[in-house]
Amino acid sequence: MKHQNEYRDAHLVEGVIADIRRKVTQPWVLMEICGGQTHAIMRYGLDQLLPPEIELVHGPGCPVCVTSLELIDKALTIAAQPGVIFTSYGDMLRVPGSGQDLFSIRASGGDVRVVYSPLDAIKIAEQNPDKEVVFFAIGFETTAPANVMSVLQAQSLKLTNYSILVSHVCVPPAMHAILSSPDNRVQAFLAAGHVCAVMGYWEYAPIANQYQVPIVVTGFEPLDIVHGIQMAVQQLEEGRVEVENAYPRTVTYEGNQPAQKVINQVFESCDRKWRGIGMIPESGWRLRPEFAAFDAETRFQVGYIQSAESPLCIAGQILQGIKKPYECTAFGGLCTPEHPLGATMVSSEGACAAYYKYSIIHL
Amino acid sequence: MCLGIPGKITDIYQINGLSMGKVDFDGVIREACLAYVPEAQVGDYTIIHVGFALNIISEQEANETLDLLRQIADFEAELGPDPKAIE
Numbered sequence: 001m002k003h004q005n006e007y008r009d010a011h012l013v014e015g016v017i018a019d020i021r022r023k024v025t026q027p028w029v030l031m032e033i034c035g036g037q038t039h040a041i042m043r044y045g046l047d048q049l050l051p052p053e054i055e056l057v058h059g060p061g062c063p064v065c066v067t068s069l070e071l072i073d074k075a076l077t078i079a080a081q082p083g084v085i086f087t088s089y090g091d092m093l094r095v096p097g098s099g100q101d102l103f104s105i106r107a108s109g110g111d112v113r114v115v116y117s118p119l120d121a122i123k124i125a126e127q128n129p130d131k132e133v134v135f136f137a138i139g140f141e142t143t144a145p146a147n148v149m150s151v152l153q154a155q156s157l158k159l160t161n162y163s164i165l166v167s168h169v170c171v172p173p174a175m176h177a178i179l180s181s182p183d184n185r186v187q188a189f190l191a192a193g194h195v196c197a198v199m200g201y202w203e204y205a206p207i208a209n210q211y212q213v214p215i216v217v218t219g220f221e222p223l224d225i226v227h228g229i230q231m232a233v234q235q236l237e238e239g240r241v242e243v244e245n246a247y248p249r250t251v252t253y254e255g256n257q258p259a260q261k262v263i264n265q266v267f268e269s270c271d272r273k274w275r276g277i278g279m280i281p282e283s284g285w286r287l288r289p290e291f292a293a294f295d296a297e298t299r300f301q302v303g304y305i306q307s308a309e310s311p312l313c314i315a316g317q318i319l320q321g322i323k324k325p326y327e328c329t330a331f332g333g334l335c336t337p338e339h340p341l342g343a344t345m346v347s348s349e350g351a352c353a354a355y356y357k358y359s360i361i362h363l
Numbered sequence: 364m365c366l367g368i369p370g371k372i373t374d375i376y377q378i379n380g381l382s383m384g385k386v387d388f389d390g391v392i393r394e395a396c397l398a399y400v401p402e403a404q405v406g407d408y409t410i411i412h413v414g415f416a417l418n419i420i421s422e423q424e425a426n427e428t429l430d431l432l433r434q435i436a437d438f439e440a441e442l443g444p445d446p447k448a449i450e
Contacts, residue, residue: 004368011436089364143413220366248427258400
């Protein structure tokens, strides 16, 4: 595919890595925010190709991983109700709540369906007027345009049987949380390319300035990732702190303004609990009061549900780049992709699952 | 989750007042919502995420980035292997 194959060119990847190797003079810790980038780094073994001075730590940018246990328990409670068709992106089905997951709800008779797009959930709602159709609206900024459009479509089609369970999270507040932690090790960020495709990168200059960390907007193909690393290392070595864009074919400074406008029309900012990390103020989005009719939390009265995490799991420290998966006593033994204890093992984009799948062994 | 796949827009039309289109991913054709890319034209490349076009890919920016990276790679090839790499 054009705009994909060119960025898998081994000669170019090797050349950019050689440039990094020649320029680096001291150890640097870089964090890629996005789980898609973590997955690509492991899949292509990019961390193994980099000079030993560069350490990549893996950020909290996997919405499946950071959706709070509480919200998953709410999803399970709603999905188990008769007369409900519960729709979700496929990634969420295996995520364990306090007891079950959506797959086991389906196995015990619940109508749980995987959709590719929230517009598919709208079609299901149109075709099943006697059922309540609920969509599990998880995601970062990248997924928000799709999720909010489903609400506007439901409104324009006058659907009264469609609602969304919102678990939206935003990247910049998570970066603040990581950088202001006393345990922070991150010296530069690779910002998440598709989040920035929607939001632009105007939000990041205050973060770069406040914490004196270079931030480079980075894409997802191997060449995109090493290019982002190369630009970040160059800034670090030169003592510069800037927000730069290594993914300009897709990302502009302003981002997608029609999408931002619709997000702001439907969503408002809210405090959000991140699985493994805890509450981060103003780190999420929820439906504005004028769209309350489409809010599944209100409609199904699940606001009371509260849940607690497994004490064994160190996902929170992994998501903040403080620990690596193999430093967890449960990794690969008690906790595997088949029997995940925590969030980062569940999704293929979670750092633990990526390490497990690509057999990153540290003796 | 934030995966976006590049594809080529081959058709643009309206459904329920929403701008939709056909997008070709190397021979696999899927429908996608084009509501957020009002500037889209048939033949443009776009990034699709959960059935929505996030942006139109800039050919000019793509070429400039690739030219720059080719220059870096060619320069490194001329320099030969880095001594640090063979240590």
